[in-house]
Amino acid sequence: MKKIVLSLGGSVLIPTLEEHRLAxxxxxxxxxxxxxxxxxxxxxxxxxxxxxxxxxxxGCSEASADEVGIAVTRLNAMLLSLVLGDAACPLIAGSxxxxxxxxETGTIVLMGGITPAQTTDAVAAVLAxxxxxxxxxxxxxxxxxxxxxxxxxxxxxxxxxxxxxKLLEIVSTGSLVAGANTVIDMIAAKVIQRxxxxxxxxxxxxxxxxxxxxxxxxxxxxxxIREGKNPLPITRDR
Numbered sequence: 001m002k003k004i005v006l007s008l009g010g011s012v013l014i015p016t017l018e019e020h021r022l023a024x025x026x027x028x029x030x031x032x033x034x035x036x037x038x039x040x041x042x043x044x045x046x047x048x049x050x051x052x053x054x055x056x057x058x059g060c061s062e063a064s065a066d067e068v069g070i071a072v073t074r075l076n077a078m079l080l081s082l083v084l085g086d087a088a089c090p091l092i093a094g095s096x097x098x099x100x101x102x103x104e105t106g107t108i109v110l111m112g113g114i115t116p117a118q119t120t121d122a123v124a125a126v127l128a129x130x131x132x133x134x135x136x137x138x139x140x141x142x143x144x145x146x147x148x149x150x151x152x153x154x155x156x157x158x159x160x161x162x163x164x165x166k167l168l169e170i171v172s173t174g175s176l177v178a179g180a181n182t183v184i185d186m187i188a189a190k191v192i193q194r195x196x197x198x199x200x201x202x203x204x205x206x207x208x209x210x211x212x213x214x215x216x217x218x219x220x221x222x223x224x225i226r227e228g229k230n231p232l233p234i235t236r237d238r
Contacts, residue, residue: 002134003103003134004135004136005039005136006041006124006136007043007137007139009120009141010042010048011043011046012139012140013045014045014046025207025210026080026083028208028210029084031215032210032234033107035235037103037106038109039103039108039131040109042120043073043113043121044070044073049069051069066116074111077092078110089107089110093109093110096114096127099111100127121138122187122188124138125188125191125192129191136200137200137214138202139202139203139210140183140201141203143220144158144203145159163224164199164224164226167184168193198230198231199223199225200221200224201224202221217230
């Protein structure tokens with residue numbers, strides 16, 4: 001069975017506690033879990049950034065602010081676990097080793113952040129490398145990797161396919177402060193480069209985009225891969 005690691009942005013899953021996509025994502029994850037072993041690393045999103053801002057205003061260090069944000073990512077993962085019910089491992093992994101162990105249960109594995117100064121994208125990339133994933137998917141609030149920030153540069157173009165080296169070039173100016181919000185961070189990009197694991201970056205604001213990409217191979221995002229067989233759809237070799 002194929003292994004898929006998802007980096008599910010908090011701003012995508014839970015923009016706010018009043019407006020979330022927990023139930024919609026639970027349905028999609030249950031569907032794709034019939035074709036692959038699923039690991040989900042959940043981000044903190046806007047709620048985490050609110051807590052991080054409060055921590056800074058209280059005079060906390062960046063490392064302490066990161067710890068606060070990490071706690072929120074785990075709360076988000078717990079909420080998703082509760083919605084998934086028996087389809088998910090009831091324990092939220094607190095380390096890479098625990099995520100690997102929970103993967104042996106055959107259920108959907110959920111985790112949040114782990115270490116200060118390391119984003120959940122980086123956590124997902126390392127987990128993908130450790131478990132030998134066939135694909136990592138970054139579900140974010142943009143529809144792929146652009147040549148520049150499309151919110152700032154109107155001439156920015158989306159790249160349907162690019163190499164890990166090109167991805168590194170694009171994200172090289174990314175920020176590592178607590179709560180940073182970029183398409184993917186430098187550490188994750190470097191892990192993707194060294195591992196050779198394909199990365200798909202898609203707009204996660206519509207949970208259906210994930211199901212369509214994985215089950216039919218159709219997407220409007222960016223595929224980061226060198227050469228070789230396209231990993232999509234995941235149903236191909238079943």
